[in-house]
Amino acid sequence: MGLLxxxxxxxxxxxxxxxxxxxxxxxxxxxEVRQADAVRRGLEAEGFAVDVAGNGTDxxxxxxxxxxxxxILDVMLPGINGYRVCAELRRRSITTPILMLTAKDxxxxxxxxxETGADDFLSKPFSYVVLVARLRALMRRGGSTQPVTLVxxxxxxxxxxxxxxVDGREVNLTAREFAILEYLIRRRGEVVPKxxxxxxxxxxxxxxxxxxxxxxxxxxxRKLASPIIETIRGGxxxxx
Numbered sequence: 001m002g003l004l005x006x007x008x009x010x011x012x013x014x015x016x017x018x019x020x021x022x023x024x025x026x027x028x029x030x031x032e033v034r035q036a037d038a039v040r041r042g043l044e045a046e047g048f049a050v051d052v053a054g055n056g057t058d059x060x061x062x063x064x065x066x067x068x069x070x071x072i073l074d075v076m077l078p079g080i081n082g083y084r085v086c087a088e089l090r091r092r093s094i095t096t097p098i099l100m101l102t103a104k105d106x107x108x109x110x111x112x113x114x115e116t117g118a119d120d121f122l123s124k125p126f127s128y129v130v131l132v133a134r135l136r137a138l139m140r141r142g143g144s145t146q147p148v149t150l151v152x153x154x155x156x157x158x159x160x161x162x163x164x165x166v167d168g169r170e171v172n173l174t175a176r177e178f179a180i181l182e183y184l185i186r187r188r189g190e191v192v193p194k195x196x197x198x199x200x201x202x203x204x205x206x207x208x209x210x211x212x213x214x215x216x217x218x219x220x221x222r223k224l225a226s227p228i229i230e231t232i233r234g235g236x237x238x239x240x
Contacts, residue, residue: 024139025049025067025200029059029085030074030101039072042128043135047175049202056080063089067200068096070139072131075102075113083116090117097138099131150185152239153228157182166224176201177220180213184229184239193236213237 026048030036033054040050051066053059057079063071071089075082086098100118113121119138122131150157156165162178164171173181179201184192194213202212217237221229230238 024069025051026135027051027053027059027062027066027068027071029053029056029063029071029077029082031055031077032074039128039131043132046132049200054078056082056085060085060088063096064092064094070097070099070135072099072101072135073118075100083112086113086118087116097141099134099138101126150182152185152188153226155181155185155224155226155228157185164224166226171223173220173223174216177216177223180216181220181224181229184237188239191232191235191238197236 024047026043028036028039028043028050030039030052031054036052036054040052043050051062051068053062056077059071059073059077060080062068063085073082073086077085080088082100082102086100089096089098097120098118099120099122100113101122101124102113110121119141120134122134150159154167157163157178158165159182162175164173164178164181180197183197183200197213217229217231228239230240232238
């Protein structure tokens with residue numbers, strides 16, 4: 001069964017239940033429009049925020065200008081091929097986990113992908129279930145250097161268990177509330193614009209309600225009953 005069909009079937013079956021991946025941002029660099037759209041819709045159904053680039057040049061630009069938790073990178077791309085994109089990202093010390101896709105098979109192709117800096121390799125056609133499993137595994141490994149527990153004031157966040165405590169009291173947060181709080185704490189001391197929060201927690205092309213961040217931050221403040229999230233007028237939010 002081809003990638004497109006598997007992705008479409010998974011999209012219909014899943015129904016968007018992957019709340020544990022909300023706030024996880026993935027870049028898909030794929031020039032075949034139907035495949036890119038199928039992968040995007042499938043991943044979004046799992047709860048990922050997804051950006052898509054249709055060529056190597058755009059993919060390289062996005063990967064260097066925006067923060068991603070993982071990159072799915074096709075080898076055969078117009079402009080700059082996937083090997084060169086991967087090698088350039090590593091040259092620039094960008095360590096985002098990369099899952100490289102190719103229509104080719106063979107040990108030489110796999111070796112080339114890994115030698116240029118890819119973390120894993122998957123040949124087309126492949127099972128969508130395997131793609132997601134590989135992606136999750138890469139992010140677990142790639143996130144191993146990130147703090148498991150984040151602390152700001154009297155708020156403590158356990159990122160791997162997705163738990164939040166205030167003065168030792170557990171607070172139940174929605175997936176998006178947790179993603180916003182984690183993102184702000186990881187950028188502690190910085191003024192984080194609302195647009196950047198939207199792009200990280202939702203996706204780069206989100207065009208829904210303009211006040212979506214304010215609504216979620218307001219709910220966060222009520223639940224936390226803590227002053228750690230500061231509003232910077234005309235700028236965004238900051239956690240001290």
